Amino acid sequence: MSADFVALDRYIDRQIEAVPGYFGHAEWAAIDALGRWQVEQGIAGNLAEIGVHHGKLFFILALLRQAGERALAIDLFEDDALNTGIHANRDRAFFDNCTKLGIDLGDRDVWKVDTLTVTPDAMRERIGGVRMISVDGGHDYANIVHDLGLADAVLADDGVMMVHDFFGIGWPDVSVAAIHFLTERAERLQPFLITQYKLFVARPAAAERYRTMLASTPRLRGASLSDRLMFGKPITLFKLGRREALERRIKRKLGFYPKRL
Numbered sequence: 001m002s003a004d005f006v007a008l009d010r011y012i013d014r015q016i017e018a019v020p021g022y023f024g025h026a027e028w029a030a031i032d033a034l035g036r037w038q039v040e041q042g043i044a045g046n047l048a049e050i051g052v053h054h055g056k057l058f059f060i061l062a063l064l065r066q067a068g069e070r071a072l073a074i075d076l077f078e079d080d081a082l083n084t085g086i087h088a089n090r091d092r093a094f095f096d097n098c099t100k101l102g103i104d105l106g107d108r109d110v111w112k113v114d115t116l117t118v119t120p121d122a123m124r125e126r127i128g129g130v131r132m133i134s135v136d137g138g139h140d141y142a143n144i145v146h147d148l149g150l151a152d153a154v155l156a157d158d159g160v161m162m163v164h165d166f167f168g169i170g171w172p173d174v175s176v177a178a179i180h181f182l183t184e185r186a187e188r189l190q191p192f193l194i195t196q197y198k199l200f201v202a203r204p205a206a207a208e209r210y211r212t213m214l215a216s217t218p219r220l221r222g223a224s225l226s227d228r229l230m231f232g233k234p235i236t237l238f239k240l241g242r243r244e245a246l247e248r249r250i251k252r253k254l255g256f257y258p259k260r261l
């Protein structure tokens, strides 16, 4: 029986634009394609995000869940010092959005915690092996190194780790910390995909399989994919096709996407 992605289709096609967040169409197209492909390939595991804000990316992970899989949201929520102004309401907005989207989370699926206090063992105990994990919590050097360590501790052999803001000009230490971390763990972790905001990383044995899938999946037909080198290894650079970008822009102008969930 094929997986049911009706709610995910609705979220990606119509609702995602209504959730404030910090990434764009190229990222959600890539995450959606990778996550569904994992399911088609029988790659099972939990899904998690460190730093969920109002849930924009986390909801993709939650909607990718299959029977027996959990999605874990980790955040300081309203305790974060940056929870002010347009970035405020993290606690309320996240839970309101879950309700509006019909996303059901168990008690152990939301972890309000400062990740700097979380050990790799505690992370493993909380979520076990993950097939997808997004690292988008604290953006300073110490936080990035620490959170990447937590993600590495739970990443399954064929899982995918996403490092947000690796290429973001506003957060130079994200790049520095991630480069140091990935250089040190090059035998365990290999970047395989670059999008505008994120670096996607897998275990070295799985990285080339993901690159092959990206080049051949009909879901990303029309995308602009090219090969680059990073840390001396091949990596895919992914940009949206002009047609998709234009279509989205026109639909936005025509009010196709509701402004609120």
Ligand SMILES: C[S@@+](CC[C@H](N)C(=O)[O-])C[C@H]1O[C@@H](n2cnc3c(N)ncnc32)[C@H](O)[C@@H]1O
Pocket (backbone or CB within 6 Å): 020, 021, 022, 023, 049, 050, 051, 052, 053, 054, 055, 056, 057, 058, 074, 075, 076, 077, 080, 090, 113, 114, 115, 116, 136, 137, 138, 139, 143
């Ligand atoms: C950039 S936002 C995340 C955006 C979200 N991933 C999205 O797709 O829209 C960063 C989040 O990390 C959380 N955060 C920052 N430092 C943290 C820490 N030390 N532990 C846990 N969460 C943290 C903040 O509360 C905030 O919600």
